Amino acid sequence: MRTLLWKELTEQWRSYRLLITVAVLTAFGILGPVSAKYLPVMLANMADVPEGLAEIMPEPDVSMAVTEYAGNLVQFGVILAILVPMAAVVAERVSGTAEITLSKPVSRGAFLLAKFLAYALTFTVGLAVAGLAGYYYTGVLFGWVPAVGFLAANGLILVYLLVLVALTLLASTLARTQLAAAGMAVAALALLGILGTLPPVGKLLPAALLGWANALALGLPAEPAWGALAVSGALGGGALLVAWLVFRQQEI
Amino acid sequence: MSAIRTQGLRKVFGSVVGLHGLDLEVRPQTVFGFLGPNGAGKTTTLRLLAGLSRPTAGRAWIADVPVGPESPARGQVGYLPEEPRFYPWMSAGEFLAVYVGGLFRMDARQARQRAGELLERVGLQDVARRRIGGFSRGMRQRLGMAQALFNGPPVLLLDEPVSALDPGGRRDMLELIGELKEERTIFMSTHILEDVERICDTIGVLNHGKLVTVEAREALLSRYAVPGVEVEFQADARSVAAWAESARREPGVQAVEVEGSAARLRLDGGPQTGARVQASVLGSGMAVERFQVARPTLEDVFLHLVESS
Numbered sequence: 001m002r003t004l005l006w007k008e009l010t011e012q013w014r015s016y017r018l019l020i021t022v023a024v025l026t027a028f029g030i031l032g033p034v035s036a037k038y039l040p041v042m043l044a045n046m047a048d049v050p051e052g053l054a055e056i057m058p059e060p061d062v063s064m065a066v067t068e069y070a071g072n073l074v075q076f077g078v079i080l081a082i083l084v085p086m087a088a089v090v091a092e093r094v095s096g097t098a099e100i101t102l103s104k105p106v107s108r109g110a111f112l113l114a115k116f117l118a119y120a121l122t123f124t125v126g127l128a129v130a131g132l133a134g135y136y137y138t139g140v141l142f143g144w145v146p147a148v149g150f151l152a153a154n155g156l157i158l159v160y161l162l163v164l165v166a167l168t169l170l171a172s173t174l175a176r177t178q179l180a181a182a183g184m185a186v187a188a189l190a191l192l193g194i195l196g197t198l199p200p201v202g203k204l205l206p207a208a209l210l211g212w213a214n215a216l217a218l219g220l221p222a223e224p225a226w227g228a229l230a231v232s233g234a235l236g237g238g239a240l241l242v243a244w245l246v247f248r249q250q251e252i
Numbered sequence: 253m254s255a256i257r258t259q260g261l262r263k264v265f266g267s268v269v270g271l272h273g274l275d276l277e278v279r280p281q282t283v284f285g286f287l288g289p290n291g292a293g294k295t296t297t298l299r300l301l302a303g304l305s306r307p308t309a310g311r312a313w314i315a316d317v318p319v320g321p322e323s324p325a326r327g328q329v330g331y332l333p334e335e336p337r338f339y340p341w342m343s344a345g346e347f348l349a350v351y352v353g354g355l356f357r358m359d360a361r362q363a364r365q366r367a368g369e370l371l372e373r374v375g376l377q378d379v380a381r382r383r384i385g386g387f388s389r390g391m392r393q394r395l396g397m398a399q400a401l402f403n404g405p406p407v408l409l410l411d412e413p414v415s416a417l418d419p420g421g422r423r424d425m426l427e428l429i430g431e432l433k434e435e436r437t438i439f440m441s442t443h444i445l446e447d448v449e450r451i452c453d454t455i456g457v458l459n460h461g462k463l464v465t466v467e468a469r470e471a472l473l474s475r476y477a478v479p480g481v482e483v484e485f486q487a488d489a490r491s492v493a494a495w496a497e498s499a500r501r502e503p504g505v506q507a508v509e510v511e512g513s514a515a516r517l518r519l520d521g522g523p524q525t526g527a528r529v530q531a532s533v534l535g536s537g538m539a540v541e542r543f544q545v546a547r548p549t550l551e552d553v554f555l556h557l558v559e560s561s
Contacts, residue, residue: 003354007339014341096337100399103302103331104355107322248321252304 001110004101008118021080021126028076029130032069033138036060062142066153066217069134073127073157074210078189081164084122086181088115089172089247098252108248112169116240119165127158146219153217156209156229163206163232164189166239173243173250206232253316255280255407255437256301260310263296263461270296272461273310278454280406283433285452285469286441287554293461294441295334298411301439302331314407327356330405334412336396340385344376344395347384352402370398375424389416397425401432408432410440414447426451449550457557464561472553479521480546481529484514486539495536502528516546 012018040057058064089112092098102108131154138145164185171184196202208228215222256278263271271293278284288294299305301312303319303326311318317325338347345367353363371377374394379387384395393416400408413429414422429438430451442448448455448469455472457464465472485492489512496508496515504525507518519525533540 003351006354007351011339011341096333096335097339099304099333100331100336100338100396101355102321103304103326103329104352105324105327106355249306251306252299252321 001114004106004110004114005117008114009121012118012122017084018122018125021084021122022129024076024080025073025126025130026133028072029069029134030137032067032072032134033065033141036065036068037141060142062138062145063218065138065142066145066150067214069138070153070157070210070214070217073130073134073154074160077123077127077157077161078164080126081123081161082168082182082185082189085115085119085165085168086172086185087178088119088169089243090175090178090181091172093250093252094177102252109244112173112240112244112247116166116169119169120162123158123161123165127154127161130154145217149216149219153213156213156216159229159232159236160206160209160213163236163239166236166243170239170243170246173247204228204231206235253280254278254313255282256284256312256314256439257316258297258301258310258312261297261300261307261312262309263293263300263305264308270461271300271307274458274461274463276456276463276466278437278439280437281433281435282454283429283438283452284440285448285455286439286458287443287445287448287455288441288458289558291460292458294458295411296461297458298331298409298439298441301409302326302329304331327403328406330400330403330408332393332396332400332408332410332413334415335389336392336399338384338387338392338395340383342384343381344371344384344387344398345380347395348398348402352399356403358403366402367398370401373401373428374398375421390418390421393417394421394425397428406436408436408438408440410438412442413440414442414444422447445550445554455550457554457561459558459561462561464557469550473550479519479525480517481519481526482514482516482542482544482546483533483540484542485536486541487513489513491538495532495538499529499532502532504528513541518546 037060040060043057098111101111131150135145135147135150167188168181168185171188172181175181175184192205192207196205196207202208203225204227206228208225209232212222212225254277256276258274258276261271261274262269274297286294286297296305300307301314301319303321303323306321313319314325315328317323317328319325342351348367348370349364353360353367358366368377371380374397376391376394376398379391384392387395393413397413400410414425417425426447429440432438440452453469454466455469456466467475492513492515493510496510499505499515499517500508504520504522505517506520509516517529519529533543
């Protein structure tokens with residue numbers, strides 16, 4: 001397991017996936033508070049802006065900065081959570097690299113788990129750096145938000161993204177091409193989105209974590225979405241379990 | 253104890269039967285040549301034995317341990333796929349010492365030492381630090397052999413081990429396989445019959461997923477030996493062809509094939525036939541370069557078995 005994890009992490013590093021994930025999340029994490037602060041100013045200074053638009057723009061505040069920050073991380077995090085792991089299993093199976101590894105005394109479960117742990121670490125590092133940068137820019141531009149709440153909010157965003165990583169890993173196990181894996185992951189995301197519109201179900205789905213995260217980051221009172229957290233854990237764990245059950249039956 | 257044993261091993265891919273109940277036993281310290289035309293089921297058998305595929309029915313054992321995707325039998329096997337693929341971003345040394353050594357939970361210092369030895373043995377010591385992504389197919393095949401040997405497995409499963417090598421590389425690899433047979437069982441599939449004839453002591457022929465024969469090489473060649481002689485004259489092709497016409501009429505001569513100044517005669521095996529042919533050769537008036545009892549090649553036997561099965 002240690003060697004498989006070493007291989008996955010080294011691959012993330014040498015293929016620049018770790019760097020790209022950190023860079024994209026950090027850039028858009030910073031862009032949240034910066035755009036909240038300067039967008040109204042930019043609009044006011046633009047020549048061809050319809051009259052009155054600048055006036056009706058709300059005054060930027062810390063709440064807007066945090067909402068922008070979280071929105072950016074989720075939006076680009078979702079894209080990365082599909083693009084980065086979509087090739088994880090299918091590419092190894094199709095190219096034949098899995099053949100040499102799995103002809104050694106290595107369990108297929110460890111092969112999959114090492115991949116998930118490496119992606120989890122990549123997203124954890126990405127969100128940690130983005131969180132530090134976003135926290136700093138929000139504090140400097142708008143005033144400091146509670147650090148513990150901001151940290152907890154980032155933790156919830158990480159859980160949300162890891163559910164998608166697990167679903168993409170499952171898709172990569174099931175699919176015959178990387179593109180098909182990405183398509184399946186997008187379909188799963190869309191299905192979760194559709195289910196989320198049903199009020200009683202929506203409160204229990206991973207997306208409900210994002211509202212909770214927003215409130216925590218701002219230090220506002222919010223109803224904890226423990227149900228959504230439990231469902232997220234079950235969904236992520238379930239996706240990995242199904243991926244393992246499928247993978248152990250597959251021809252390599 | 254058998255090194256490899258299969259019992260009713262069957263593999264079906266959709267509507268295609270890749271392997272029809274293979275029953276096979278390979279003794280330890282054997283170099284087993286597994287022959288068959290394309291699509292005969294050789295790679296399917298090797299992949300089943302390597303634990304990369306599950307049989308539809310039947311069972312297989314390596315050193316009496318049942319094989320399968322999660323089986324400990326994989327620790328007894330070194331597997332070289334036909335076209336081994338590696339992580340292109342790793343160097344050859346790193347792949348062997350860190351990755352393969354780590355998969356076998358070998359101590360880091362010991363793994364580095366083993367990697368160095370094997371890279372030298374397969375002739376890759378000078379490119380140990382180069383990224384595998386830049387390797388030729390032949391270099392990947394050599395590295396594949398090194399990884400198969402890493403844990404010193406008692407059984408080696410080699411799928412076309414010399415198919416990508418140049419003549420020098422092929423000679424080196426065959427020499428290596430020859431050296432290894434003293435200490436291991438080698439089960440190799442190949443299309444190159446000359447190599448099988450050179451290094452394998454037992455031969456199995458597979459056709460359409462069915463085992464046609466398994467026999468010691470010499471026994472197989474003698475069983476299919478057809479009585480005959482080969483003659484080569486120091487003469488022009490026209491004179492040899494004229495002599496061949498007369499030889500064809502000799503009692504007991506069943507067929508004559510002429511190729512340039514050489515002729516191959518198939519005889520009925522009767523007691524006087526050989527002597528009559530010798531007399532005919534001597535009476536031809538042509539100088540004789542070579543006169544020998546014909547020995548069937550493995551290619552003759554292989555084609556005969558495959559075509560008649």
